[in-house]
Amino acid sequence: MPATFAIIVAGGSGNRMNASVPKQFLELGGKAILMHSVKAFYDYDPAIGIRVVLPEEHFPLWKKLCRQYSFDIPHELSKGGTTRTESVRHALQDIGDEGLVAIHDGVRPLVSQNLIHTVFTTAFRTGNAVPAIPVTDSIREITTEGNMPVCRDSLRIIQTPQVFDVNLIKKAYALASGNDYSDDATVFELLGMKICLVDGIRENIKITLPEDLVIASALLSLHHPG
């Protein structure tokens, strides 16, 4: 297995959480949400090069929180951009050119060791790995005339960590210049390469809205009681 990196993206302003601090800094089970995400990669492999992407104005708050929670897992910081795509590009410039990189949403603190293992080992074979889960609810599409049903069978909900060959994803980001993409798989496709989907896990939720923090907190206490 080649050298590995993890880029944890925490650039969001957290406006949707109705919280005064950005959502990645909110407490979940005794530490900031973002700390869970960082720790998951360290627990998987302490040799992994972990890089957290934050808006530069949040660096002091993050460092203060790390002291406050005695959070001492080694990691580097990269400056966030004005979009997610720009944030990831900055972080990619700060890592080496060989091996695999996992790009992970800082607000997905419940990622499992098994899932991290699956995406790294799959990407080692194929050049990329992106976790996906089936859609179990009915879906509708809003149209100019109203709304209409959409067949859910062929749809998948996409998660992170998404793992890529470092050299290839850097080339893809060079092509993405100036645009914003909702995830890294979509950027990777600019190279004309196929995305390799692997089975994600339902618990690996993205904390976007206040209800998500309630669900995450509950899932965490069930998995790690007391």
Added chain:
Amino acid sequence: MPATFAIIVAGGSGNRMNASVPKQFLELGGKAILMHSVKAFYDYDPAIGIRVVLPEEHFPLWKKLCRQYSFDIPHELSKGGTTRTESVRHALQDIGDEGLVAIHDGVRPLVSQNLIHTVFTTAFRTGNAVPAIPVTDSIREITTEGNMPVCRDSLRIIQTPQVFDVNLIKKAYALASGNDYSDDATVFELLGMKICLVDGIRENIKITLPEDLVIASALLSLHHPG
């Protein structure tokens, strides 16, 4: 407000839960999942005509569970069919022709009083109301060539209870003969009428997989501690 009915559909065999009993009978916070769904409508309005749709072979188990949990909320039973659509059609034949009917998944035990109020009052004005929530994750579509990104902004996740004018939904189900539909909104559209979407709630999850029961259990204990 006209007379109201609630049809709680619990026809599933529960194969995806790896459980020996169908999922609607699994325990959640001290009673069967299905009992929470029934109680939500009774708590909203004790005068509502509640009808539970079950496969006929599950009638004895359900009655035994009601005795076991001392569950005495008044309700009638209707015989489930071989598909969800057939199950709902059976239940619609068993209720009156006037007023509004809420059709609800038995495995959505966390429906709130506010949401039930919203769908009934909206349908009173418009003839139908269907709860929907935004998609916050990235979505991909599986195609014959692999998979491709889908714009999530126009997609909505559809929930229940879906409320309809009784007379109209009966006419729609008469048109649906022989086919299976994933939800009642899609059947209602056979009349050529528009679906009226209202804001659903994220907690109103459908318990389909074992992880969902963990999440529901946690959400329930957070909302009703002790």
